[in-house]
Structures are given as structure tokens and as C-alpha cells.
Amino acid sequence: MLLLVLAVIQFTTILDFLIMMPLGPQYMRVMHISPGQFGFMVSVYAISAGIAGLVSGFVLDRFERRAALLTLYAGFGVGTLLCALAPSYETLTVARAVAGAFGGVTGALVLAIVGDVIPENRRGRAMGVVFTAFSLASVLGVPIGLALATKFSWHAPFFLLAAATAPVWFGTAAFIPKLQRPVYTKTQMLPHIRTLWLAPAHLRSFLFIALVTGSGFAVIPYISPYMVKNVGLTEAQLPYIYFVGGICTIFSMNFVGRAADKFGKSKVFKVAAIAAGGVSMLLTSLPRVPAPVAIGVTTLFMVGMSGRMVPAMAMMTSVVSRKERGGFMGVSSAVQHFASGLASFIGGLCLGQGPQGQITRYWVVGLVSVSFALSSIWLSRKLTMVEDL
Template sequence: MSEEQAQPATRREWFLLITLATIQFTNILDFVIMMPLGPQLMRVFDMNAQQFGLVVSAYTFSAGTTGLLAAFFIDRFDRRRSLLFLYAGFGVGTFLCAIAPSYVFLVAARMTAGAFGGILGATIFAIIGDVIPYSRRGAATGMIMSSFSLATVVGVPTGMYLANRFSWHAPFFLLAANAAFVWAVAFRALPVLRTHLDNASDESPVRVVVSLVASWKYLRAFVFMILLVYAGFSIIPYLAPFLVSNLNMTEAQLPLVYFFGGAATIFTSRLFGRLSDQYGKKRIFAILTLVSLLPQLILTNLTAIPIIPLLVLTTFFMVFISGRGVPAMALVTSMVEPHRRGSFMSLNTSAQQLAAGVASMISGSVLITTSNGQLQRFDWIGWIAALVACACLWMSTKLESLEEISPAPVASHGR
């Protein structure tokens, strides 16, 4: 066992991870809350599947565009300052969502939130790549990605309760207030994170980005993540409308889907991260991808069944769809040198966001909303997603990680 492997995570490292996971929690919740709110938003604004797809895609397309721009300069700044600036902008965008009086205003507000939220996620994972050793990076990635689980098990049911009790505006007001509080804590607690600047080269930002997109090694990583996101996001935005309209689940029962699914993934995300560190990230990714196809295909081809087996099925779906992303992200994060990692992760996140937007728009154009509100051709979406996941599995065998990269220590708490 190497010295790096033998050393456990330090207290400072744990505190940094908890802070980043909390920030990512609000970032993720702002995004995922849109999906279960789908039936209510479609009713309030009289939207069809394509129009709802545009609301979801507005966030992802905006995040993808700003991610491309951020790739040119994100590695030129202290990660702490970048994180705080982006989180503040994200909070403003969330507040605009809360006060949205119309469909057009809501789309614009989602674009604002996405413009900051997408780069925020890239910055968080760049920090993970900078300061966490490769031998613990899978577990650290699993911890950050478990914020998705916490968002679904705590945030979504709470948001749905507020939406059902008051209106769909209420969850976004709570999110904006929570983001303001977390920002204040992060401002006081986060250390300076500029070790990537100590190893920075004299390359211009344009040359760095060009070298990334011109390299087959990195292009394979981008294609890999595009396929992975498409495979999941062609289904996820329309899952709640499908459950309500086609499988006779009530809007009051929807929080149960996210509660049980999120509760399970709280444990499985970190488990899959540890397994990735122990047995290899590519191997665990392959296993999780193949297993995820079973609940995915059953769910998308399903007719109405009792609530209990339906909840079991949706829980397995969420566990393995989110679980395969843990080794995938840990692997991709380890493919680039630290002084380029911010630019790489911005491009990578941008590619993911654009893929999510394209997936949502394509699925929305394939689906047909009947006169009674049911979604037809959801089974088509499931089969297409399965084929894309298989292509993603093949692409994973072409990726090369830099396991020899030694992390920089967490910097001091000086401002």
C-alpha cells in the first residue's frame, strides 16, 4: 500500500468536503426540484411536454454556454473567489425563479440560475481534483454526489410539500434563503484555494482550451460524459409527468419517489465510490451501467401497477442511474493536470449541460401528449437511452487517467 493510500482524510479535508457538498446540495436541489414540479407547472402555465422541456433545457443550455466561456479564464483565479462569486449569482437566479409571474419570465430565470449553477458544479469538482488524492477521490466524489441523494430525500419532499401547501413559488423562496445562509458560512469558512496557480504554466487561456479540445484523449472524455448524461437525462425530466399521467400516481405521492430513491442513494453513492477506489473505476462503472438498464427498461415500458412495487422500481432506477455517475466522474476528474483542471471541468460540465438540454428537447419532441394528459412513446425513450448507455460503456474503455498525479494540500485559511 502506498503512503498516499495509507493516509486517512484529514479533519480539514473533511470540513472542505462537507462545505462543498452543502453548496452542491442547494445547486442540485434548484435543478432537480423542477422535475417533480413538472405536473403542477404544466397545469399552471398550460404547457405541453415540449414547452416543459424548454423550461428544463433553458437551465442546461445556459449552463453549457457559460461553461464554454468560463473554460478560458476559470483557472486564472483562486477557486475560493470563483466559488463564492458563482454561488452568489446562482442565489440571485433562484430568487428570480421564485418571483416568476409568467412562463417567459420563468424561462429567463432558469437561464440565469443555469448561467452560474453549471460553472459552480465544475468548480466544485475541480477543487476535488486539486486537493484529494486519487486513492480517495472516488469516495470524495461519492460524497459530493450524495448531495443529489440528500436533495431528493430531504429537499424534494420538503419542496413538494411547500408547493402543494402554498404554490410552486414556495420551494424557490426557501432555496434562495438557504443559499444566502450557506454563502455566508462558506465566506467565513472556506480557505484560499490557489494551489493550482502555483503550478500554472505560461500558456494563454485560449491555447489551453484549444489544446484540450484538440486532444483525442480529452475529446474521448467529453464524448463519454455527453453519452452518459444523454442516457439519463432523456428520461429523468419526464419521469414525474409519466408517473402521474400514465401510472396513476398522485401528485401527493410523488415526494415518496424522491424520498425513498434519495434515501437509498445517500448510502449507495458513497458505497459505489469506495468500491471504485478498491476495485477500479472502469470496472465498477461497467457493472453499474449494465445493472441500471434493467430498472430503466422496465420502468419506461410499464403500465399502471400498485404503489409499493412502483416505489421499489423507481428506487432501483435512481440508485443505479445516479450510481454509475460516481465512478464516471471520479475517472474523468483524474484525466488532466491540475493547472488545466478548471478549464477541463468547465468544458466537461458545459458538454454535460448541453447534452442534457439536447436530450430533454429531443425526448420532448418524440413524446406525444394525449388529450387526457398521458405521455406516449416513453418506451421509445427508454430503449434509445439504453443504446446510448451501451455506447457510453464502450467509450469508458478508451479513457486514460493520471493516477500518478499527487494532490496539492489544502491551503491555509488566509484570505
């Protein structure tokens, strides 16, 4: 039950982030904003989550996990409600920052709790269960959100999501036990923070997860426009990318998690990262093909990206002791959010536009993604696991 509750929490926080992207045309039409303004509204969530993650690294380990989770998730629910009530672009942008601050740290704390309560030899499978939330958000959440936005308005998905956080909060209070007392006093925090930020093992881990995250987000933001402008999909066919890919990753992530526990997380990560790199090059070089072929390639990409994230996050929870894990995962979350933003920016710098509006040099973005992936494979060999359960 604990893993189920944590997965539902992840589902709501991930959906809150995902639902913005396919609603772009409606926001631009209703709010009369430019693509650049919409892009900023999307990115402010990640920026806010990154800043909050850095701050949480200083204080999160002073609080008992369950109490911290309930507080953060309540803040996320309030932030989502503010998004639903926002009357303008400016107020929605501020509300997205609030939701991002609480949602980002909530996600990091969920992973820290998995690391606390699940033994290392079963942590890969547990991460697979929790990360299934991303697949379900893609398969169920995004289509439902789009349908509500189309029938009513862009406010509707946020009202539904805000309402859903209430029973999830009570479920968390009922099924998540008290997990850890505060382990650091105020006088102990400075040495803890110094270790958290400056320990070579931690720095290698942060760089590792930044490379893993950046490898995906150099490519991901530009998949939809490339599919429409270069490959030949219509905008009406784009939801199938989420639906089919999400269904496949539901099964693949659990399979990868079990394989990571059986064969070793590092070994499975290397295989998944190499496979994902190959698919990245295929996707970013894809010519005009029938829709089923295009959706098949994007599905392979999603399976590869999510497949390497499962063992990567299991490894991240294993490089620190339990008493440091909350702050460590908070900083890790911040690193991931900043890495996703930077990688997206780098990817955009690589792209060009043809005379008919088609995207050019996407294959260069693929090379950037592969270079990040290969670097993460090399760095994964430098990580040191700590067994504390």
C-alpha cells in the same frame, strides 16, 4: 469539513434545478402557460448552464479556486432571489437563465476542487459524498419545496433557497482554503484552450460523459407521466419516487464510491452501467403494477443511474492535470447540460400517445438509453488517467 461544505453547495444548486419539475401544474395554472412554455422554462436553466460552462472553459483556470467559487455562488444566490421575485413568466424565464449560468459553473468548480484536493485513490469515496447532495435534494428539498409552494405559492421555495445561500456562502469563505493561484497568463491561455478543446484524450472524455448523461436523461423526464398514465400511480404518490429513491441512493452512492476506490473506478463503472441499462429496459416496459412495485423499480433506476455517475465523475477528474482541471470540468459541465437536453429531445421524438392518453413506445427510449450506456462502457476503456497528486 471541506467535503461537507462542497456537498451543501451542490445540494442548493441541484435543488434549484429539481424544484421546478414537480411545480409544473402550479406554474401552468397561475401563469396561464402551456406545457411547452413550461418545458422551455425548465430547459433554459440547462441551456444557460451549458453556455456558461463553455465560456468558463476559456477563463476558469486563470483564477484561484476559492475566489472563483465565492463569486460564482454569490451570483447563483442573486439569480435564485430573482426567481423568487419574478412577477411573470417572462421575468422568471430570464431569472432561471441567470441562476443556471452561475449554478452550472458552480457545480463544475465544486467537482474540480474535489479533484484538486483529494488523492486519486480516495476520489471515488469523495465523489460519493458530494453526489449525496442529489439524494438529499430529492428526499428533503423537493418535499419541503412542494409543501411551501402548496401552502403559500411557487415563490416560497425560491425565497427559502435564496436565504439559505447566505450562510452557505459565509461557510464557504470560512472553511474552504485558498487552493490554487492563477496558472495561466493571458499569453498562455490560447495554447491552454487549444489543448483543452482539441486534445484527443479530452474529446474522448467529453463524449464519454455525454453518453453517460444522455443514457439517463433520455428516460428521466418521462418517468412521472408514464407512472401515472400507464403504470397506475396517482399524482399524490409521485413524491414517494423521490423520497424512497433518494433515501436509497444516499447509501448506495457512498457504497459505490468506496467500491470504486477499492476495486477500480473503470471496473465499478462497467458493472453499474450494465445494471442501470437493465433497469432502464424494465422501467420503460413496466405494465400496470401495484404502487410499491412501481416505486421499487424507479428506486432501482435511481440507484443505477447515480451509481454509475459516481465512478464516471471520479474518472473525469482524473484524466486531466490539476492546472487544467477547472476549465476542463467547466466544459464537461456544459457537455452534460447539452447532452441532457439533447437526450430528452430524442426521447420525446421516440414516444407516442394512445387513445386514452397513455404513453406508447417508451421501450424504444429504453433501447436508446441502453445503446448510450453500452457505448459509454466501450469508451471508458479509452480514457487515460493522469496522476498529479
